[in-house]
Amino acid sequence: MTRCAVFGTGSWGTAFAMILADAGCEVVLWGRRPELAEAIDRTKTNPDYLPDLRLPDSVRATSDPAEALAGADFAVLVVPSQTLRANLAAWAPLIEPQTVLVSLMKGIELGTVKRMSEVIQEVAGVGPERVAVVSGPNLAPEIANRQPAASVVACVDESVAQRFQKACHTPYFRPYTNTDVVGCELGGAVKNVIGLAVGMADGMGLGDNTKATLITRGLAETTRLGLALGADPHTFAGLAGMGDLVATCSSPLSRNHTFGTNLGRGMTLDQTIAATKQTAEGVKSCESVLDLARRTGVEMPIVQAVVDVVHGGRPTQEVLAGLMARSAKAERR
Ligand SMILES: NC(=O)C1=CN([C@@H]2O[C@H](COP(=O)(O)OP(=O)(O)OC[C@H]3O[C@@H](n4cnc5c(N)ncnc54)[C@H](O)[C@@H]3O)[C@@H](O)[C@H]2O)C=CC1
Ligand SMILES: O=C(CO)COP(=O)(O)O
Numbered sequence: 370m371t372r373c374a375v376f377g378t379g380s381w382g383t384a385f386a387m388i389l390a391d392a393g394c395e396v397v398l399w400g401r402r403p404e405l406a407e408a409i410d411r412t413k414t415n416p417d418y419l420p421d422l423r424l425p426d427s428v429r430a431t432s433d434p435a436e437a438l439a440g441a442d443f444a445v446l447v448v449p450s451q452t453l454r455a456n457l458a459a460w461a462p463l464i465e466p467q468t469v470l471v472s473l474m475k476g477i478e479l480g481t482v483k484r485m486s487e488v489i490q491e492v493a494g495v496g497p498e499r500v501a502v503v504s505g506p507n508l509a510p511e512i513a514n515r516q517p518a519a520s521v522v523a524c525v526d527e528s529v530a531q532r533f534q535k536a537c538h539t540p541y542f543r544p545y546t547n548t549d550v551v552g553c554e555l556g557g558a559v560k561n562v563i564g565l566a567v568g569m570a571d572g573m574g575l576g577d578n579t580k581a582t583l584i585t586r587g588l589a590e591t592t593r594l595g596l597a598l599g600a601d602p603h604t605f606a607g608l609a610g611m612g613d614l615v616a617t618c619s620s621p622l623s624r625n626h627t628f629g630t631n632l633g634r635g636m637t638l639d640q641t642i643a644a645t646k647q648t649a650e651g652v653k654s655c656e657s658v659l660d661l662a663r664r665t666g667v668e669m670p671i672v673q674a675v676v677d678v679v680h681g682g683r684p685t686q687e688v689l690a691g692l693m694a695r696s697a698k699a700e701r702r
Pocket of ligand 1: 381447448473507509647648
């Protein structure tokens with residue numbers, strides 16, 4: 370039987386543990402708080418993140434990383450992106466040679482501007498053929514209800530992606546394989562930032578033309594960055610690109626979208642942070658994405674606008690007016 374360790378008992382880690390168990394894997398969830406791990410192990414529910422979900426009996430939970438990793442075929446990493454490096458440094462010595470590391474995270478590391486798969490390779494000392502990523506339109510509360518959804522499993526070694534595809538394929542969760550790790554990770558990280566921008570437009574009371582414009586031009590700047598970094602442009606028309614962008618930018622379940630909506634309604638940054646109980650990756654990753662774009666020589670005006678609001682304290686109205694006042698240009702260049 371395939372053995373999976375899932376590191377992170379937040380909403381996506383918990384829902385993904387359910388997927389893996391439904392697909393027939395033996396699953397151990399690792400949580401950093403012993404009392405929560407013990408409660409999940411005993412009650413098969415996660416009261417803090419998905420209280421209505423009853424996990425399959427085959428899901429166990431522990432706060433001991435060695436216990437989670439023993440004999441694991443896959444170690445699924447799903448902690449907030451900016452905490453990955455420190456967490457993984459502690460787990461790395463316990464990882465066995467057969468274990469493939471799988472990132473479910475959608476962020477870019479601040480300072481290093483590395484994608485999560487790059488951080489994993491560096492910290493765990495493994496090659497790219499032992500690292501896979503999962504990215505797509507996968508809002509955890511919908512998945513927890515076993516609503517139909519699809520996603521992408523990407524690895525430079527397609528046979529590894531196929532093995533994990535099999536490990537997480539259920540009647541309600543349909544994973545596709547891809548070898549474009551760069552494109553899938555950029556799609557996931559940048560859509561959070563565009564989700565913030567669309568949320569702001571929603572909060573300002575703007576309609577569907579504005580939102581469609583932000584989504585489409587947001588995808589254009591994501592694709593531009595991806596091309597500069599060696600991604601396959603077709604990836605951005607797929608589930609990890611347009612698919613996830615549409616889900617995030619349309620759903621009130623998205624934490625990034627909601628964060629943007631609160632700012633657009635006029636809440637201050639401090640009020641918005643206080644109202645946000647879960648991880649909204651775009652709040653930090655907007656800065657690292659912009660940093661990555663600058664270092665790559667790519668223009669990302671919507672990402673810049675989000676940084677100006679979230680970290681520069683500029684009013685949303687003023688930033689939007691600035692975007693509209695940019696010089697006229699051809700749609701494709
Ligand atoms: N929730 C969703 O619908 C989806 C989330 N993701 C991605 O999954 C990743 C994790 O997000 P969620 O599970 O949604 O977040 P969450 O906010 O629901 O949970 C975060 C988890 O990380 C833990 N945590 C916080 N700080 C930590 C630290 N320093 N060390 C170790 N653990 C820490 C929390 O206790 C919690 O268990 C993010 O990169 C997100 O973009 C991807 C697809 C869907
Ligand atoms: O990545 C997600 C859906 O695919 C979840 O989006 P949020 O992190 O904005 O909730």
